[in-house]
Amino acid sequence: xxxYVLPREGQFYKANLHCHSTISDGRLTPxxxxxxxxxxxxSVLSITDHELMVPHHDLTDPxxxxxxxxxxxxxxxxxxxxNPKTCHICFVxxxxxxxxxxxxHRTKYLDEEGFKLAQFDxxxxxxxxxxxxxxxxxxxxxxxxxxxxxxxxxxxxxxxxYNEYSKYEGMHAMEICNYSSVVSGWxxxxxRVYEDFLHQNKRIFVQGTDDNHNRQQxxxxxxxxxxxxxxxxxxxxxxxxxxxxxxxxxxxxxxxPEIRGLWLEDNVLHVDCSPAxxxxxxxxxxxxxxxxxxxxxxxxxxxxxxxxxxxxxxISVQDEKGNRADSNAYFxxxxxx
Numbered sequence: 210x211x212x213y214v215l216p217r218e219g220q221f222y223k224a225n226l227h228c229h230s231t232i233s234d235g236r237l238t239p240x241x242x243x244x245x246x247x248x249x250x251x252s253v254l255s256i257t258d259h260e261l262m263v264p265h266h267d268l269t270d271p272x273x274x275x276x277x278x279x280x281x282x283x284x285x286x287x288x289x290x291x292n293p294k295t296c297h298i299c300f301v302x303x304x305x306x307x308x309x310x311x312x313x314h315r316t317k318y319l320d321e322e323g324f325k326l327a328q329f330d331x332x333x334x335x336x337x338x339x340x341x342x343x344x345x346x347x348x349x350x351x352x353x354x355x356x357x358x359x360x361x362x363x364x365x366x367x368x369x370x371y372n373e374y375s376k377y378e379g380m381h382a383m384e385i386c387n388y389s390s391v392v393s394g395w396x397x398x399x400x401r402v403y404e405d406f407l408h409q410n411k412r413i414f415v416q417g418t419d420d421n422h423n424r425q426q427x428x429x430x431x432x433x434x435x436x437x438x439x440x441x442x443x444x445x446x447x448x449x450x451x452x453x454x455x456x457x458x459x460x461x462x463x464x465x466p467e468i469r470g471l472w473l474e475d476n477v478l479h480v481d482c483s484p485a486x487x488x489x490x491x492x493x494x495x496x497x498x499x500x501x502x503x504x505x506x507x508x509x510x511x512x513x514x515x516x517x518x519x520x521x522x523x524i525s526v527q528d529e530k531g532n533r534a535d536s537n538a539y540f541x542x543x544x545x546x
Contacts, residue, residue: 214478214539215471216442216459222451224253224439224460226278227299227362227384227418232326233258236423243268243275249435252446257299261323262310274446277302280362281312281348285340294369296345297362298380299418300352303456305448311355312336312348342376349379358455360416363387364402365395371405381455382414385462385535388436389420398464400491400525400535407521407538408493414537417462437464440534458537466526466534473515473544480511482526482534489527493520517541 229235230242237245239256243265246254255276256265262279269275278301285293300311313329314336336351338344352359361383364374383403390397406413417437425431440461443454454460461468470481480488480500484507488500496519500511507529515522522544524536 210474212473212544213471214473214536214544215461215468217470217472219442219444219454219459220446222252222274222441222443222446223250224255224441224451225251225419225421225434226253226255226257226276226301226360226416226439227280227387227420228254228256229258229280229420229422230256232256232261232263234422239265239268239275242423243273245434247273251438253441253451255299255301257301260318261327262300262302263326264308266305269448272446274448274451276448276451277305277307278357279310283338283340283345283348292368294340294373295367296340296369296373296377297367298345298349298352299360299362300357301360301455303356303358303452305452307356309333309355311351311357314338342373342378346376346378349377353379353381358382358452360384360418362418363390363395363397363420364399365397366390366393374402375405375409378411380413382416384418384420385415386417386437386464386533387420388418388464389422389433391436392431392433398533403523403535403538404491407523412538412540414458414460415462415535416460417464417535437462439463440467461534461536463532463534465530465532466528468524468526468534468536471524471536476515476545478513478515478522478524480513480524480526482509482511483528484509485526486529487527489525491523491525494518515541515544517545 255278257278265275287293387397443450467483488511490498490513502508523538526534
């Protein structure tokens with residue numbers, strides 16, 4: 210019997226779900242961002258400006274989908290020069306008709322122009338922020354309850370370590386790669402952080418994002434677009450189909466390589482991918498594996514025998530440049546069900 214881990218049917222859509230425009234601290238307008246990302250083969254973009262949710266449905270067309278979102282921050286109470294820890298979370302609306310920003314405060318966290326654009330439920334109380342796991346978890350709980358996809362962002366840039374992020378509950382996903390942080394000098398490829406969550410049995414997904422601000426020119430090494438992305442498998446490019454694919458985990462994160470197929474047959478996990486120097490099969494146990502091409506060549510397929518005691522499995526494809534594509538983790542108690 211064959212069980213498709215990534216859906217067999219549907220199309221792959223390239224997405225950036227963490228993005229900043231001139232509405233907050235980005236340098237490109239929403240219109241310019243759409244033009245740039247569409248020209249580079251993307252089909253989905255969520256402009257997640259800091260602290261402010263602004264829908265951009267006017268920019269959606271038959272070949273390009275704009276999803277509504279924003280980024281929320283929780284900061285340790287220290288002057289910025291003392292390097293306070295911070296937690297940033299992206300909220301992406303799963304309903305295209307959503308206009309109300311959750312966890313809103315009527316007098317804090319926005320400037321005058323932001324308050325003019327903000328829309329919130331007048332029946333909801335102000336949400337007071339504290340840099341505590343209790344407050345952060347409450348924001349994630351409210352976001353999920355209100356119908357948002359919640360992603361934990363750039364733990365390295367945030368200066369958060371295991372003692373902080375291990376207490377977080379309620380996210381759908383975390384950023385395994387944040388490209389803006391990478392080009393700025395942080396080691397923001399985070400497979401170990403993902404493993405930490407998985408070892409707590411937190412069954413979350415991974416995303417690749419740009420977190421782009423576009424403060425440099427496109428030919429500058431610090432240009433922070435088009436370096437990390439999420440590839441979503443969905444029946445069609447509609448808001449509903451993409452939102453449902455996100456919730457189900459029908460996607461993978463990438464810095465360039467492709468995961469073209471992923472299926473389980475007779476306890477063997479098969480991987481089809483773009484040419485790779487190595488295909489990693491990572492489990493919860495010490496029994497990890499790697500696949501290679503024949504005669505020292507590149508691999509476009511790998512197969513790994515799984516066991517229930519592996520706990521979970523995830524795939525990481527590495528290309529000749531060292532870039533990775535990372536699948537979500539799949540737990541064996543569900544795979545062998």
